[in-house]
Amino acid sequence: METNRVRVSRKASSGSDRRPAGRRYGQANRSAQWMVDTLAPRGVIGVMTPAMNTVVQPELEMLRPKGVTNQMQRFRLGGERISEDLIEEARKLMDCNPAAIAVGLTADAGPGAVTRLALRCRELADAVGVPVRNASEANHAALSTLGARRVAVVTPFTADVDRIVQANVEEAGFEVVAIKGTEAPSLPAICETPLGDIRNVFHDVAGSDCDAVLQIGTALPVVALIDELERETGRPIVACNAAVYWQTLRTSGIADRIAGFGRLLAEH
Incomplete structure (x- = not known):
């Protein structure tokens, strides 16, 4: 490494x-x-x-x-x-x-x-x-530091839970322009999400008219991907960890x- x-x-x-x-x-x-x-x-x-x-x-x-x-x-x-x-x-x-x-x-x-x-x-x-x-709260501070207001969101969840996530992000003062989850079947399974699946979801939402892409869920492994995802999408990435x-x-x-x-x- x-x-x-x-x-x-x-x-x-x-x-x-x-x-x-x-x-x-x-x-x-x-x-x-x-x-x-x-x-x-x-x-x-x-x-x-x-x-x-x-x-x-x-x-x-x-x-x-x-x-x-x-x-x-x-x-x-x-x-x-x-x-x-x-x-x-x-x-x-x-x-x-x-x-x-x-x-x-x-x-x-x-x-x-x-x-x-x-x-x-x-x-x-x-x-x-x-x-x-x-x-x-660190996610919100990071978005504000980067000057991002319109955000695309990546989660490990299903569409039903994503609606709750969107409401929470918007309550914090941000506009959610796209949101998509990797749909892990359980909380422990989030840690097992393949990196390729995570990359695909980031690319899907980064095509929206967003200022940054925000990731929710500390069990979703994203940190090692941040740099290349920023280069590939042209968007700042706020990974929660x-x-x-x-x-x-x-x-x-x-x-x-x-x-x-x-x-x-x-x-x-």
Whole structure:
């Protein structure tokens, strides 16, 4: 696999804009209260993902800048509150001292669920004391950063669910001009979607009069395709896993421009 090509920003690498990541020691180490993580001198990023999702972890590793590590914790989906064990699992993750947490989840497939996810993440941030970002809101931030208002949408879902997705995206202030899903038969099956099928759906919707193509569903493997899809379609691609990692890095004061994964990470 080709190594990431990363241009390190002076601000992020100098450490002048934020305290170096470090592990707080107790009474026995008063003389060295803050110690820098050897493998993550620039910061630890906490990542939370649904237990069944096998895509978030490897995709975020593809994007990881030098001097940063991603540390994972999984949670089970369910209920109106997104996950009853989310805060409990996040507290375990806090033992490795993350600068911020990326929640690898989009909630666009449920009526009103994007708002519920946002509220849940605010509860989580209050509970653990670090910023928490989620993939649904990160998608909206990425589209706004790219200046996109008219969007085509790719999902892993069927047409019935796509109508709910469209309503959620439009509620966030964007116009959906095309939407199509890969029609995975179950949530675990989303992770098994062939890359060729994903490419075909992107090409189908990118022919519309859109400013960008937005991808919903963090279990759909898209990150490795972003660069070539942008070249082939001429459209910016907002892939949800790339968007939530981008927003979490920027929240953590890490401003590297990461080439090879589309305009969002390379230019913003």
